[in-house]
Amino acid sequence: MSTSYLAKNVENLKPSGIRKFFDLASKMDNVISLGVGEPDFVTPWNVIEASYHSLEKGYTAYTANAGLMELREAISDYLNKTFSISYEPESQVLVTVGASQAIDLALRAVVDPEDEVLIVEPCFVSYGPAISLAGGIPVPISAQAKNEFKITPEQIEEAVTEKTKAIVLCSPNNPTGTVLNQSELEEVSSVICKHDLLVISDEIYAELSYDDQAASIASINGMTDRTVVISGFSKSFAMTGWRLGYAVGPTDIIRAMTKIHQYTMMCAPTMAQHGALEALRNGNDSVMEMKTSYRQRRNLVVKALNEMGLSCHLPGGAFYVFPSIRETGLSSETFAQKLLEEEGVAVVPGHVFGESGEGYIRCSYATSIKQLDEAMKRMNRFVEKHT
């Protein structure tokens, strides 16, 4: 028997439940996918053009570890203008390879072995594994459907132990689309302050909020010094493939993150940074246009799902709806699998985002109206058959 060279903590990681559906869906024809966690728009042309131009000009070398100074300044200005939070471009802004890298860096910068980090499920599939890889212990809290999947201060209170160091929050949320409003953020913040926790706040969908502008938890009184805000260009500017994100936060943490980044990544891709700079300078109109389109599609899908008996709340942001499939009596997994096999519609079963996602599915509405209309027809037929 040959020796396994794999590290224990990697071997112990469960593969993502999303993979299975990807494999299934890719083998079939005529599938409408509501399983895609990224915009259906192509990056705005001015951004692509700016990146071309930077290449033509010969900007093909490394940038500073923390990213182009101009870009860090633009990020700082943007955050200040949009969320009233202010960060020094020199020491409190780090440009990363996607928000995903920023999350990894933040966790590795603060987690000691056996530290507990709270995550609010249902949530993005990477938080738990990233905490484990950093040597910490992910402690899930189940946000409840009856609260529109909003975390409550009491739930945090219950989950906190003396080993708890940090909490990962994500609003607007993937997969539920839920947005915590100002007063909800304040309530949550008071427990966080009481227990002296750090917040890693994934705000990648913040620009994509459709009713009120989503607030940043870092703007709440007393939170700036205990919050690392993670965001990026992927969702709002339709730049997922560019892999460009950023983190802002207290100087010591950003410095520690930059140290890891410097040894393991050097810097984010230079051409992508030039594109991102153009996105922040001249991309607002494109963002507004995409937002309008997402809002209309959200309205369409939420109405259609509720009409067919899959009840869901009107999510305030991101591009996901998270309807209940309990009426059908099927598990999330069975529902998603049968829906794919019988009607050729791919959705993601809720349980892959955490236990409290069982009984729900995630539908992404970042797909053309024509496809959405057809998907809703097929789902309606499916639900009628199974109830």
Added chain:
Amino acid sequence: MEQKEIELLKLLEKNGRLDTVTISKMIDISPEEVEQMIAKLEKENAILGYSTLVDWSNVYEYEGVAALIDVKVTPVRGVGFDKIASRIYRFPEVKAVYLMSGSYDLSVSVEGRTMMEVSRFVSEKLSTLDTVISTTTHFILKKYKHDGIIFDEDNDDDKRIMVTP
């Protein structure tokens, strides 16, 4: 209500075939209200018609040519350019007429079956009009983009992978 009307117009401008029920869900009003709103906008001449953008180069054995013609004219006291413009835009082969700033006055878009047909229209109908001083005809060789739609591109091609977190 104003805001919803603009939203409705923008949706229809992009896709005239979007059905009432879909629109009603998208902009969060009832299907009846959508119908009423469309009727009102048609009455107010905000909506003038519903057309389909055709890329004729993809239609088998269809022959056709289009030209843009710069026209210089002498404006007439009292009616300016309007009278001559109306003489021009009534010809069915004329698809668009604009009054322009710059070195000529009217920009006229003409379509015909052959170059000969368009040439004949220019020499026999257009340049012989009383107040027309000169015409410069530019034949369109290839359409890349029209009314915001890029031709020759597979617009439905989704390059994303099927399921992602």
